[in-house]
Amino acid sequence: MRLREVAYARSGDKGNISNITVLPRVGTDLAWLRANLTVARVAEHFGELVRGPVTRYDLPGIGALNFVLEEALDGGVSVSLRADPHGKSYQSLMLDLELPDR
Numbered sequence: 001m002r003l004r005e006v007a008y009a010r011s012g013d014k015g016n017i018s019n020i021t022v023l024p025r026v027g028t029d030l031a032w033l034r035a036n037l038t039v040a041r042v043a044e045h046f047g048e049l050v051r052g053p054v055t056r057y058d059l060p061g062i063g064a065l066n067f068v069l070e071e072a073l074d075g076g077v078s079v080s081l082r083a084d085p086h087g088k089s090y091q092s093l094m095l096d097l098e099l100p101d102r
Helices: 027-036 039-049 090-095
Strands: 007-014 017-024 054-059 064-069
Touching: 007 090, 017 027, 017 090, 027 064, 039 054, 039 064, 039 090
Parallel strands: none
Antiparallel strands: 007 017, 017 064, 054 064
16 A cells, blocks of 8 residues: 555755655554655655665654755755655655555
């Protein structure tokens, strides 16, 4: 199954860092997401787009996971020649991640 079937996401940027927050559509899926949406899985999914570390933060107060992707925007908005220097399409790319069925 694709992540988009069970969650939605928001993304933002600061310099050469992209952050993506993943929120389950149903709160009870948060534990399943914690177990299956790992740093290693996200780093593998983004591949060469992300050259630095990926860090995951648990946001229990809002029932979400936040991923910080360093060296992910080809230098950042003011220097990147990418079509999407803000990384807004990264949330869509994240939601395309393949996960095991629940």
